[in-house]
Amino acid sequence: MLKNIDEKSVNTLVKAILSLQTEEECFQLLEDLCTVAEIKAMAQRIEVAQMLCDRVVYSDIVRKTGASTATISRVNRALNYGAGGYNTVLARMDTGEK
DSSP states (O other), rough: OTTTTTTTHHHHHHHHHHOOOOOHHHHHHHHHHHHHHHHHHHHHHHHHHHHHHHTTOOOHHHHHHOOOOHHHHHHHHHHHHHHSHHHHHEEEEEHOOO
């Protein structure tokens, strides 16, 4: 679980996300919940994670995504030593699994 975060409010957020049934519902929640900049930042991190898994080098990732090397490093660290969230969603996206 997440450290230093009120578990009740995080649990509510997780339940809200899990209740979504369509891409449209997901877009609607993201639009209501996040700023455009926050959505773009999260989308960029997923794109970086995909590219890292495809063994794309940092300089190409910077050029293609505009992500900073600090962001790329943070995503890489999460891929290798994190909770496994990136790996789970990337594997499911590759297989089309829900």
